[in-house]
Amino acid sequence: AAARHDVVLWARDAAQAEAMSLGRENTRYLPGEPLPAALRITADRHEALAHGVGGLTVVATPMAALRGLLRAVPDQRGLLWLCKGFEQGSGCLGHEVAREERPDAPCGVISGPSFALEVARGQPTALVAASADAELSAAAVQAFHGDSLRVYSSDDVVGVEVGGAVKNVLAIATGIVDGMPQPGLNARAALVTRGLAEMTRLGLALGARAETFMGLSGLGDLVLTATGDLSRNRRVGLLLAQGLDLPRILAELGHVAEGVYSAATVLARARSLGVEMPITEAVVEVLEGRLTPGQAMSRLMGRPTRPEAIQPPPA
């Protein structure tokens, strides 16, 4: 966005902001990628909020920080977030957090298959900007669409957010399978396909449209994250399969893996709606140490047979 707009990047850590501003690189989170010359960087939130991206404020933190930042943004200007997950504790998706914190402000989410490293390098990427407010999604497209970034719009905020959150859990699942002693490509394809079915099932129960899950934030981000080795969630699964314990994996990762924090919430929300999510359930059992990867796989394979349809047959 900095190529075409006046963009100010705010970071909460003053030393980090100064190092990025002087060194023109984010050595901690994206080393080796030069920051655009036009990008201004500050630890002064008021200075950053005075500008914004094309009149927008964009929150680009883990989901755990979204609520606090929404509270801190003072005005009613259009607000977007890039977070993908469910908030731990409340179990809210981003738009549910926003409804509680900023009920009158135009809000939305940008999501889709987009490893940060490739976006930073200007490699072709397609995203979706979703909001109930058509003016806001149009403003998001206008702010970010460019030569290497195609931005589509959507009004299905629930579908886009469910896709972005659940694919992280499913990427842990495919990482687990791919990290097992005899990884199988058949098993990975089965997990992606049946994972898409359970993501869609939850989305429909929450009010999303089925077609959204065939789009960038559903199938698109699921394929990317479940198969791409740049994924932190997939990496968590690979390391779990190698027998490392979760606290050590998270300490070594140094970045957020939202699936770890969302998995139990996804399952709880699914259960409260009577939605079956067996792959998510298996991931939760492995994350919480109740099943080994091998046992989780055996349990999934041992489930009763059923039609392939997304919705289970009536009892």
Ligand SMILES: NC(=O)C1=CN([C@@H]2O[C@H](COP(=O)(O)OP(=O)(O)OC[C@H]3O[C@@H](n4cnc5c(N)ncnc54)[C@H](OP(=O)(O)O)[C@@H]3O)[C@@H](O)[C@H]2O)C=CC1
């Ligand atoms: N990386 C990717 O490829 C993509 C990530 N996403 C999503 O974007 C979100 C952020 O991911 P990502 O940037 O990769 O995560 P990282 O863990 O790599 O970086 C987290 C960043 O958020 C900052 N942060 C954390 N908490 C707060 C807070 N309370 N206030 C202000 N800043 C805070 C951290 O700053 P500090 O160093 O001070 O802690 C750090 O700069 C996630 O929800 C992720 O799913 C979406 C698309 C692609």
Ligand SMILES: O=C(CO)COP(=O)(O)O
């Ligand atoms: O959301 C992402 C790509 O679209 C990044 O995935 P990870 O958080 O698993 O790295």
